[in-house]
Amino acid sequence: MKVALIPFQKNLVIRMDNIRFILIVAFAMLVFMLWQAWQLDYGPKPEMAAITDPATAITKEDLPSTGEGVQAQTETVVQNTASAATPSSTIISVKTDVLALEIDTQGGTIRNLDLLNYPVEKENTVVNRLREMVGLPVSEKNLGPVRLFNSEAEKLFVAESGLIADSNSAAAPNHHTVFTAQQNSYQLQAGQDSLTIPLTWTDNNGLVVTKTYTFKPGSYEITMAQKVSNNSGKTWAGRQYSQMLRVPYENKDEKSNSFIRTYTGGVIYTEQNKYQKISYEDMAEENLDVTATGGWSAMIQHYFAAAWIPPVDAENHFYTKELKDYRYVIGSYSAPVTVENNTEQQFVTRLFAGPKIQPMMEKIAKGLELTVDYSWLTFIGKPIYWLLNQIHGFVGNWGFAIMGVTLCIKLLFFKLSQSSFQSMAKMRKIQPRLKELQERFADDRPRFNKEMMDMYKREKVNPLGGCLPILVQIPVFISLYWVLIETVEIRQAPFMLWIQDLSAQDPFYLLPLLYGITMKIQQGLNPAPIDPVQAKVMKMFPIVFTIFFLFFPAGLVLYWIVNNSLSILQQWYITKQIAEAE
Numbered sequence: 001m002k003v004a005l006i007p008f009q010k011n012l013v014i015r016m017d018n019i020r021f022i023l024i025v026a027f028a029m030l031v032f033m034l035w036q037a038w039q040l041d042y043g044p045k046p047e048m049a050a051i052t053d054p055a056t057a058i059t060k061e062d063l064p065s066t067g068e069g070v071q072a073q074t075e076t077v078v079q080n081t082a083s084a085a086t087p088s089s090t091i092i093s094v095k096t097d098v099l100a101l102e103i104d105t106q107g108g109t110i111r112n113l114d115l116l117n118y119p120v121e122k123e124n125t126v127v128n129r130l131r132e133m134v135g136l137p138v139s140e141k142n143l144g145p146v147r148l149f150n151s152e153a154e155k156l157f158v159a160e161s162g163l164i165a166d167s168n169s170a171a172a173p174n175h176h177t178v179f180t181a182q183q184n185s186y187q188l189q190a191g192q193d194s195l196t197i198p199l200t201w202t203d204n205n206g207l208v209v210t211k212t213y214t215f216k217p218g219s220y221e222i223t224m225a226q227k228v229s230n231n232s233g234k235t236w237a238g239r240q241y242s243q244m245l246r247v248p249y250e251n252k253d254e255k256s257n258s259f260i261r262t263y264t265g266g267v268i269y270t271e272q273n274k275y276q277k278i279s280y281e282d283m284a285e286e287n288l289d290v291t292a293t294g295g296w297s298a299m300i301q302h303y304f305a306a307a308w309i310p311p312v313d314a315e316n317h318f319y320t321k322e323l324k325d326y327r328y329v330i331g332s333y334s335a336p337v338t339v340e341n342n343t344e345q346q347f348v349t350r351l352f353a354g355p356k357i358q359p360m361m362e363k364i365a366k367g368l369e370l371t372v373d374y375s376w377l378t379f380i381g382k383p384i385y386w387l388l389n390q391i392h393g394f395v396g397n398w399g400f401a402i403m404g405v406t407l408c409i410k411l412l413f414f415k416l417s418q419s420s421f422q423s424m425a426k427m428r429k430i431q432p433r434l435k436e437l438q439e440r441f442a443d444d445r446p447r448f449n450k451e452m453m454d455m456y457k458r459e460k461v462n463p464l465g466g467c468l469p470i471l472v473q474i475p476v477f478i479s480l481y482w483v484l485i486e487t488v489e490i491r492q493a494p495f496m497l498w499i500q501d502l503s504a505q506d507p508f509y510l511l512p513l514l515y516g517i518t519m520k521i522q523q524g525l526n527p528a529p530i531d532p533v534q535a536k537v538m539k540m541f542p543i544v545f546t547i548f549f550l551f552f553p554a555g556l557v558l559y560w561i562v563n564n565s566l567s568i569l570q571q572w573y574i575t576k577q578i579a580e581a582e
Helices: 006-042 068-083 125-133 280-285 358-364 375-395 398-412 414-429 431-440 445-459 468-486 510-525 532-549 554-580
Strands: 091-095 099-104 109-119 145-149 157-165 185-187 195-202 207-215 221-230 236-246 265-270 274-278 289-293 296-300 304-309 315-323 327-334 337-339 343-355
Touching: 091 195, 109 343, 145 157, 145 304, 145 343, 157 221, 157 304, 157 343, 185 195, 221 236, 236 296, 236 304, 236 343, 265 280, 265 289, 265 315, 265 327, 274 280, 280 315, 280 327, 296 327, 337 343, 343 358, 358 375, 375 398, 375 468, 398 414, 398 468, 398 554, 431 445, 468 554, 510 532, 510 554, 532 554
Parallel strands: 091 185
Antiparallel strands: 091 099, 099 109, 109 145, 109 157, 157 236, 195 207, 207 221, 221 343, 236 327, 236 337, 265 274, 265 296, 289 315, 296 304, 304 343, 315 327
16 A cells, blocks of 8 residues: 555655745736736727718617617618708706716717716826926826716717607607707706706607606716607507617726726626626627616726616617627617507616716616626625725725735635645755755655655645645635726725825835835745755746736735735744744
């Protein structure tokens, strides 16, 4: 039995001797892949064909297709709308305490929506003063608000809505039809409960449609209602649709310093399929065709999202389309509704356009908080975010909240870390004797492996004890990484002194340097690899990772500094205990 174990022991020794080095190399490869992802997001982009101005590129192709008979009617609507003697469209400006936007009377389309509480860039007064003191120019910042919806051709992103009449009913207004408005400017006043903006259309034959937008103070949720008043002498039947049209565009004005590729594109949520990403490539390959009760459709990006949310208890059909000039549509339409003569019927839907704040989004619609994407580790990421949010509620500073979460995670894995550090301390203790064995049996690798295994048994050392606990903790560390990347509350959040934006890189690179120092100290407490080549490579890691971390957000670097510092204290204490026990 003992003889049979010898080949296994040899292989195990080789694996144990290299597993830590493999883990570190894997981590280095992960960083390299993050760099590649960063290049995809922020590196040079291939030239795209010129995009036609949306004012002249409007065709029937961007209307939803609900069947052959309905589609024929849709074409008639577009033609009638284009040829009728209707007034030219005007732009209505709307302002609340959190939003500034425009509504085009052509279709009641929402465009040029600004998030007033979220500037594109944050001015760091501390850094500016220091630069002035040393005679350096102060860099200019774009302090204007983030623009979510945009009417510029190369940045096109708008929210459209309308009605589709059945083939046997009178034509209804879609998002190409010009409505009339009572005024061209609206503002939500202090103390006002809501702001209502009505738009009206009639076919002059008794069919009147009133599209009404309702805004509330402090809210990123917009209610849109389309009331059909039928006095045409005939029954009218049709359905409501709401969609978003977007050109793939990376906003260069809103700078990001993370080496992570965050998802930008379409999303739908239904009870049947739950959260589902529909990328631009998916839209180009195949049109989405899903019917469900409730749910929502959205276009999301880093930190912000826009979603059409139909009634929860109504059946909706979700669809996507690829249009000309790199334009993509995602939306939904309702089941057909019949409006008898001399009656009214109202279609209602909601539009969310704002920051991806999870507690707020949970109250608006089921599953909407999932737009904060932690990938396949959501089940770990959500509790970590909850803990981060709770700690912030006590300390009032996101930097200290990150430090608190790091401490809680260290406490959670204290026993595992203790086992790991004890194993590494014992390994460090026998390191000189292992080196001596390696020199003695330099030409006899099997004998060296046997002698090393015997030494492990005598000293009760488990070489894998320092690696397995690390493997268990990796999913938690990755989840925390995603939480810090995706949490909009950390965007432009100040910490202290010169760190006035935890989502941006350290302007003076002091945090990455401090990280490199902690990594070097921690490396000094670990047993060095017996292989001299591995030892030289590992000595380079603090320098390599310091260079990578120069471009990481300050919040992430802060986490790693605190984590390393706590690990150093724990490892130093355990090593001291083992030394005193001798």
